[in-house]
Each structure stands twice: as C-alpha cells, then as structure tokens.
Amino acid sequence: MMGFTDKLAGMLKKKEMKRRESVLFEALDSYIKRETSQEEKRILEESLPYVEGILSGAQNLSRFLEELKEMERQELFKRLDRIVKNSQKRFADSLKNVVTRIHLGSKTFEGLETFYTDVTDALQQIQKLTAMHGKYLYLAFDREMKEFSRNAKDIAANHHMLGNLLEAERENLNTLHEIKSHIQEWNVFLEESHQMEENGKKNRQAIHSLESEISHLESTIQKLQSSEEYQDFSETEKQKQELNQRLKSVEGEIYNILHPLDRDLRKFKRQVELGHFSFDVKLLEKYEHLTEQFLLENEGYPNLKKIAQSMKEALEKQIIKEKGHKRHKVMDIMDTILNDGLLDLQREYHATRKHLDAQVYDKKIVETMAALKREMEEKRTEIKELKVKISASDERKDEITEILGDLKRTIQEKCADVGIDVE
Structure with missing residues (x-):
C-alpha cells in the first residue's frame, strides 16, 4: 500500500499540473455541478482501498467474534477460567454490536465523512473493550487475539489513510460546494429580478390601458355634456x-x-x-x-x-x-x-x-354621468396603486442588482481559488 506521504505528494503534483479553466459565467452552474460530481467520484475512487480495507477488517473481526463465543479455552486455574468465560461472552457480544455499525451508506463525500466518523467511534470502542477484557482473553486465546489485534490495526491504518485523504480534499470540495450554493442563491435572486421586471412590464401596460380607458370615459362624458x-x-x-x-x-x-x-x-x-x-x-x-x-x-x-x-x-x-x-x-x-x-x-x-x-x-343622464365619473375615479385610484407597486418593484430591483453584483464577485473569487477563471 502506498504511504500517505507518497500519496499526498502525488495528489499535490496532480493539482499543480491541472491547468486553469476559463468558463463563461452563464455556463458556470452546469460546470460546477459537473466538476463537483467528478471531484466526489475521484475521491470515492481514491478512498476505495481504505474503505474496502476497513470493511474487510470489520468482516474479519465479526467472524472472529462469532467464533470467540464458542472457543475452547486452554487449561487455566478454576477461578481464572470463570473470569475468562465471562469476558469471552461480554467481549464478543459488545464488540459485535460495535463492528456491525461499520458500513458505508451513501456513496458521496458526505457519506464518506459519516463513514469515517462511525469508524472513529468504533475504533475507540474496540480500544476500550480490549482494555477491559483483553488481558484475560490473551491468556486463553493468545494466537487468536493476536490475529484480532492485527485486524484492528489494519482497520486503524486504513482509517488513518482515509482521514488524511478526506482532510486533503475537503477544502477544495467545500469550495466547490460553496460556489454551487452561491450560484443557487444567484439564480434565486436572478429569477426574482426577472419576475420584478415582468411585473413592472405588466403594471406599466395596465397603466397604459387604464389611461386609455380614462380618456375614452372623458370623451363619453364630454359627448353627454354636449347633448340636448x-x-x-x-x-x-x-x-x-x-x-x-x-x-x-x-x-x-x-x-x-x-x-x-x-x-x-x-x-x-x-x-x-x-x-x-x-x-x-x-x-x-x-x-x-x-x-x-x-x-x-x-x-x-x-x-x-x-x-x-x-x-x-x-x-x-x-x-x-x-x-x-x-x-x-x-x-x-x-x-x-x-x-x-x-x-x-x-x-x-x-x-x-x-x-x-x-x-x-330626466335623472338617467345624471346617473349615467355620475357612474362614468365614479368609474373614472376608480381607474385613477388603480393607476396610483400600480405606480406605488412599480416604485417598490424598482427599488427591490436595485437592491437585487447590488446583491447579484456582490454574489458574482464572491463566486469569481471562490472559483479563482480552485483554478477557474470566470469570464
């Protein structure tokens, strides 16, 4: 198995060799998604030997623990024999529960980190239980317990290598996730800006239509005022x-x-x-x-x-x-x-x-004119309300424009950190 120093040196060299990419801002969303997916896939591939080593070690421990409960003990003093017998079952049952929890859930970077945390906890429990019961079990099952220790050490070694890999890749991947999150935020604000633009357009069209209707009403009133x-x-x-x-x-x-x-x-x-x-x-x-x-x-x-x-x-x-x-x-x-x-x-x-x-x-003409004037006043009130909405919408658009500018600068800076030049 390649040592961590060699592995890390290889990864750093690979990062140095990776040329900077130039990406249009409009295409950045899909690019970052693809880049993040590829990065996670690469990390999962590189972590595979350590994960398999841990899972293999866990299976070996599990088999050993099943066998341990039924193993015949060497001839010991009667009192010591009782102690070993009690430790044998407790150690096997307790540790079996710990080892059972070692499994890989989702095949993502987050799933890998959860797996790493679970293995960390399991190793601590193995160490604790071995300290409690191991000294007696070594007296009765020296060869088997040494094999158990080798498996536990293999798990610990793979766990250590996996931890180093995650630590080395976490910053770069986290930056990609941050960029992805900022782009999602950008898209939300951009959609709101487009919605504001669309609403403003509809409101202005509505005002134009209302003004035309008011003009028609005024013309109708003037004709009525000229009537006999x-x-x-x-x-x-x-x-x-x-x-x-x-x-x-x-x-x-x-x-x-x-x-x-x-x-x-x-x-x-x-x-x-x-x-x-x-x-x-x-x-x-x-x-x-x-x-x-x-x-x-x-x-x-x-x-x-x-x-x-x-x-x-x-x-x-x-x-x-x-x-x-x-x-x-x-x-x-x-x-x-x-x-x-x-x-x-x-x-x-x-x-x-x-x-x-x-x-x-004849009250009819008066009532008709009064109704027309009321309708005209209602439309004028509606125009005032629409103008207030347009004003509020324009103010919000200005706020969003400023937010989008800040987000774009943040995205560009984050992209530069991972070798992406945003055009």
Missing part, C-alpha cells in the same frame, strides 16, 4: 339654484321678523301653563320653532294671528312683562302679523316652493 338632454338638465339645475337662493332669502326675511318673538313666546307659554292666561297650549307647542311652523301655515297664517292677538292682549295686561323699546318692538311685530304684514312673504315663499318642486328633469 344634458343642456336641459343644466338649465333646470340653474333654475333650481336660483329658486333655492330666493327661497333662502325669503326664509331669512321671515326669520328676521319673527325671531325677536322667541323669548316672549316662551314667556307667554309659561303664563298659559301656570293658568294666568287662557290659550291653547298645544298650539303654542307647535309654534316653539316660529319660522319653521309659519312656513307650514295655510295662506293668511290664521294660527299665528291667534297667537299674536293673545300675546298682544297679554302684553297690554302686563301678564307678559316687557318695558320700553323692547315692548314697542314686540307690539310692532304683533301689529305686522295681525295686519297681514307677512302675507306677501308667505305667498312668495309658497309660490317659489311650488315652482321649485315643479322643476323635473
């Missing part, structure tokens, strides 16, 4: 606005006249409730909001006149107490009410309200 139906609607809306403004103006005038009575109306209601003046409390309760109730009165506002007449009488009798300017002002408002001073405003209010209620237009 819409012109009728616009004219009606204008008239409604004017009528509403006039209605509010009339309401304001009525409010300004009646509002100063609010406080005295509450006083009057209180006196009626106390029984100091006879009047319909329910009517007063209806008129708690003067202006609003007045606007609901029949023409000539008879109910308000009843209230005004009674309040005037209560003022004159000092049941409602007011003095000076305030009293004169309240009395003037009562006279205005009683002398039909609000009749023109009442008639104008109801005429305007009637005219306003008569304004009728």
Whole structure:
C-alpha cells in the first residue's frame, strides 16, 4: 500500500499540473455541478482501498467474534477460567454490536465523512473493550487475539489513510460546494429580478390601458355634456339654484321678523301653563320653532294671528312683562302679523316652493354621468396603486442588482481559488 506521504505528494503534483479553466459565467452552474460530481467520484475512487480495507477488517473481526463465543479455552486455574468465560461472552457480544455499525451508506463525500466518523467511534470502542477484557482473553486465546489485534490495526491504518485523504480534499470540495450554493442563491435572486421586471412590464401596460380607458370615459362624458338632454338638465339645475337662493332669502326675511318673538313666546307659554292666561297650549307647542311652523301655515297664517292677538292682549295686561323699546318692538311685530304684514312673504315663499318642486328633469343622464365619473375615479385610484407597486418593484430591483453584483464577485473569487477563471 502506498504511504500517505507518497500519496499526498502525488495528489499535490496532480493539482499543480491541472491547468486553469476559463468558463463563461452563464455556463458556470452546469460546470460546477459537473466538476463537483467528478471531484466526489475521484475521491470515492481514491478512498476505495481504505474503505474496502476497513470493511474487510470489520468482516474479519465479526467472524472472529462469532467464533470467540464458542472457543475452547486452554487449561487455566478454576477461578481464572470463570473470569475468562465471562469476558469471552461480554467481549464478543459488545464488540459485535460495535463492528456491525461499520458500513458505508451513501456513496458521496458526505457519506464518506459519516463513514469515517462511525469508524472513529468504533475504533475507540474496540480500544476500550480490549482494555477491559483483553488481558484475560490473551491468556486463553493468545494466537487468536493476536490475529484480532492485527485486524484492528489494519482497520486503524486504513482509517488513518482515509482521514488524511478526506482532510486533503475537503477544502477544495467545500469550495466547490460553496460556489454551487452561491450560484443557487444567484439564480434565486436572478429569477426574482426577472419576475420584478415582468411585473413592472405588466403594471406599466395596465397603466397604459387604464389611461386609455380614462380618456375614452372623458370623451363619453364630454359627448353627454354636449347633448340636448344634458343642456336641459343644466338649465333646470340653474333654475333650481336660483329658486333655492330666493327661497333662502325669503326664509331669512321671515326669520328676521319673527325671531325677536322667541323669548316672549316662551314667556307667554309659561303664563298659559301656570293658568294666568287662557290659550291653547298645544298650539303654542307647535309654534316653539316660529319660522319653521309659519312656513307650514295655510295662506293668511290664521294660527299665528291667534297667537299674536293673545300675546298682544297679554302684553297690554302686563301678564307678559316687557318695558320700553323692547315692548314697542314686540307690539310692532304683533301689529305686522295681525295686519297681514307677512302675507306677501308667505305667498312668495309658497309660490317659489311650488315652482321649485315643479322643476323635473330626466335623472338617467345624471346617473349615467355620475357612474362614468365614479368609474373614472376608480381607474385613477388603480393607476396610483400600480405606480406605488412599480416604485417598490424598482427599488427591490436595485437592491437585487447590488446583491447579484456582490454574489458574482464572491463566486469569481471562490472559483479563482480552485483554478477557474470566470469570464
């Protein structure tokens, strides 16, 4: 068997003789996979003599241990004979369990390293069990135990050579595995970058399509706005606005006249409730909001006149107490009410309200335009959301580009360590 020094020298010379390879980055993935596979295959081939030596030694030990349990012992002292008999069985059974675990699993570098670790453990157990039981067994089975020791030493020698081989090849193979892992990582990020690119393209196309749809909606709305139906609607809306403004103006005038009575109306209601003046409390309760109730009165506002007449009488009798300017002002408002001073405003209010209620237009065109505007706004919102996605996608693409650059430099450096120039 070639010594380890000669073997190692041969491997180093072979590595020095190996010329540097130039590989395109795009082809690096398949190249590294092939190179890693070939490297593992070569290591397995070189380790084969050591593995076979270990397995052969293990088989020899296993056969010996089976035979040991039944071996006839040499004549010994009676007490010593019992000790040897006990050691014989324990040693054989315990060591058989250890030796049974020596087997090669997967034929890969990892499988080889696992095998090496298992053999390391087995050798330690062999040494331990031999120390415990061997001294007695050598007395009874000297020749056989010496053969056992030779087999164990052969296993240890092959184990040592296998360990040296693994140590010599581990760095190079680990570097290849690291490169392979980095390339896988590169491919993942590259795929993500392509996906971002594809998503960005789809989103931009979607924006273009939405903008075209918005333009079409705007054109449709403009056509509707130019239609006779819409012109009728616009004219009606204008008239409604004017009528509403006039209605509010009339309401304001009525409010300004009646509002100063609010406080005295509450006083009057209180006196009626106390029984100091006879009047319909329910009517007063209806008129708690003067202006609003007045606007609901029949023409000539008879109910308000009843209230005004009674309040005037209560003022004159000092049941409602007011003095000076305030009293004169309240009395003037009562006279205005009683002398039909609000009749023109009442008639104008109801005429305007009637005219306003008569304004009728086809709601269909308005509803159509409202629906179109809602749709247009929804599309504008969708465009904003798509632009946010595009912005986020572009930022992520920039991050990935930087990551890919770092990964490529790392891959190139690792490849240089194992004689591969990446173009």
